[in-house]
Amino acid sequence: MALICDWCGIDNPEKATICEGCGTELKVKKSVEIKNVVTVSQNIDLRKKQITILLTSISLIGLIILFFNS
Incomplete structure (x- = not known):
């Protein structure tokens, strides 16, 4: 499951902690x-x-x- 950056909207790898597009910190959200x-x-x-x-x-x-x- 890819992580989507809240700031720039880029899909990042599952275990990424920093966005590859803009460099902001990724926070894991539980989505329902x-x-x-x-x-x-x-x-x-x-x-x-x-x-x-x-x-x-x-x-x-x-x-x-x-x-x-x-």
């Missing part, structure tokens, strides 16, 4: 990545909403076609 976590129940609820919207729009289109054909 937050990933988009979606539970199965949330995913199923979203799928149900999508299906409901799709069926509603198909029904409305069908009603409009029936109205204009009669």
Whole structure:
């Protein structure tokens, strides 16, 4: 994992203590990545909403076609 200098933004080797680009002291920061976590129940609820919207729009289109054909 490369260390990125806060001052100049250059990637430095993992064990470097001084930045190769600007010479400032590198400080090790612990970074935490937050990933988009979606539970199965949330995913199923979203799928149900999508299906409901799709069926509603198909029904409305069908009603409009029936109205204009009669």
